[in-house]
Amino acid sequence: xxxxxxxxxxxxxxxxxxxxxxxxxxxxxxxxxxxxxxxxxxxxxxxxxxxxxxxxxxxxxxxxxxxxxxxxxxxxxxxxxxxxxxxxxxxx
Numbered sequence: 774x775x776x777x778x779x780x781x782x783x784x785x786x787x788x789x790x791x792x793x794x795x796x797x798x799x800x801x802x803x804x805x806x807x808x809x810x811x812x813x814x815x816x817x818x819x820x821x822x823x824x825x826x827x828x829x830x831x832x833x834x835x836x837x838x839x840x841x842x843x844x845x846x847x848x849x850x851x852x853x854x855x856x857x858x859x860x861x862x863x864x865x
Contacts, residue, residue, distance in 0.1 A: 785819055785822075789824050792823065792825045792829045793825060793826075793829075796826075796832075797832070798832060799833075799834075799861070799864075799865045800820070800833045800834070801835075801836060801857065801858070801861045802817065802820060802834070802835050803836050803838065804817070804836070804837050804838070805837075805840035805844050806838065806839060806840070807839075807840060808840075809842065811842060816835075836853075836854075838853055838854065
């Protein structure tokens with residue numbers, strides 16, 4: 774993600790290293806369509822450009838919500854977030 778003055782932010786390197794060390798690591802990314810703090814689709818872009826083997830990309834799943842940055846602020850998004858996280862934990 775780009776921050777102030779175009780400097781790169783995010784956890785890409787650390788996350789890529791974690792996925793290389795543990796290729797069974799599962800990731801679930803959550804994003805709000807109306808997020809003004811973190812541009813929509815930036816997280817997906819970052820995940821798609823992690824320097825990891827293509828097979829490892831299958832360990833990343835994406836969930837999107839009709840909300841802004843605080844996914845939990847709208848009741849519908851909060852319920853979906855809860856259900857998605859609970860299902861993720863049960864599966865993994």
